[in-house]
Amino acid sequence: MDLTEEQVYARVGEEGFARLVRAFYAQVPGDDILGPMYPPADLDGAEIRLRDFLVGRFGGPPRYVEQRGHPRLRMRHMPFAIDQRARDRWMVLMENALDEARLPHDVTALMREFLDGVATFMINRT
Numbered sequence: 001m002d003l004t005e006e007q008v009y010a011r012v013g014e015e016g017f018a019r020l021v022r023a024f025y026a027q028v029p030g031d032d033i034l035g036p037m038y039p040p041a042d043l044d045g046a047e048i049r050l051r052d053f054l055v056g057r058f059g060g061p062p063r064y065v066e067q068r069g070h071p072r073l074r075m076r077h078m079p080f081a082i083d084q085r086a087r088d089r090w091m092v093l094m095e096n097a098l099d100e101a102r103l104p105h106d107v108t109a110l111m112r113e114f115l116d117g118v119a120t121f122m123i124n125r126t
Contacts, residue, residue, distance in 0.1 A: 009060035
């Protein structure tokens with residue numbers, strides 16, 4: 001049976017998502033492309049928001065939606081210049097984080113596919 005997005009949280013729990021997002025944000029401050037997009041004073045907040053978004057999207061508690069409403073990802077990210085280069089760098093850092101988080105292979109594959117699509121969707125500059 002193939003793993004569905006809704007089953008991911010049951011497989012990796014809160015800690016799996018926390019490891020993934022923590023590994024991603026550990027790379028951001030020193031990154032020459034993404035670092036400037038993240039205010040240093042809000043890195044903790046950004047980490048919580050991404051974790052809560054992913055948890056809810058993959059079958060866990062819907063904290064993100066309860067606290068912030070519909071994700072409206074493109075609208076929320078419109079102030080940031082996200083071009084192909086920024087999108088690709090975001091995916092490099094996320095790939096590194098997926099490797100570091102050591103989630104089950106089927107979870108990693110499903111999340112990689114989802115995150116790749118979302119990253120492309122977020123491009124708002126040419």
